[in-house]
Amino acid sequence: QLPSFDLYVADEGSHQVRSIVSLHGVVRICVYAAACDLRNLSGSGSKNYGLGEGDRFAVARMSSNACSSSTPAGGWPQAVRGIPQRSVSQPAPRALNFAFGPEAVTALPGAYQLCWCPASRGCFDEADFGTQAGILLVKGPYLGYSRT
Numbered sequence: 001q002l003p004s005f006d007l008y009v010a011d012e013g014s015h016q017v018r019s020i021v022s023l024h025g026v027v028r029i030c031v032y033a034a035a036c037d038l039r040n041l042s043g044s045g046s047k048n049y050g051l052g053e054g055d056r057f058a059v060a061r062m063s064s065n066a067c068s069s070s071t072p073a074g075g076w077p078q079a080v081r082g083i084p085q086r087s088v089s090q091p092a093p094r095a096l097n098f099a100f101g102p103e104a105v106t107a108l109p110g111a112y113q114l115c116w117c118p119a120s121r122g123c124f125d126e127a128d129f130g131t132q133a134g135i136l137l138v139k140g141p142y143l144g145y146s147r148t
Helices: none
Strands: 007-012 015-020 027-031 056-060 110-117 131-139
Antiparallel strands (some): 007 015, 056 110
16 A cells, blocks of 8 residues: 555556545645745655646635536536635645745635646646645634634
8 A cells, every 4th residue: 555645657658647646644724814825745754745846736615525526617616715816726836835826815714625736637627626635724813703
């Protein structure tokens, strides 16, 4: 059995298929009212979970099929309101850093699913983000509460 951070690579004729096996143990944090940058997303030692330059993450609501839910019209019912760039990171300039732009996160604090798209898929359609890649925690104040 492969460790959860190993990369799966298979030759498929004239090209290779690249996929991460699992990032279920990865938890990253963004803070309400601040930009969301996931930096140094590395695995054990020098491994980087098989992430590559140009890869992207999408943020989805938690569910058993969050990363594979898309509609024929291209809508993504799992997208999280309040995550900049329509819940999709910018292409990673380096395999270890993922950013959602300079805009502040306005999503409610809580746990969300990270979905991964390898750069080779283009990452233009919600169906490209079909691999669960960990958890994103949004931390911050719960709006509507006061403390004295």
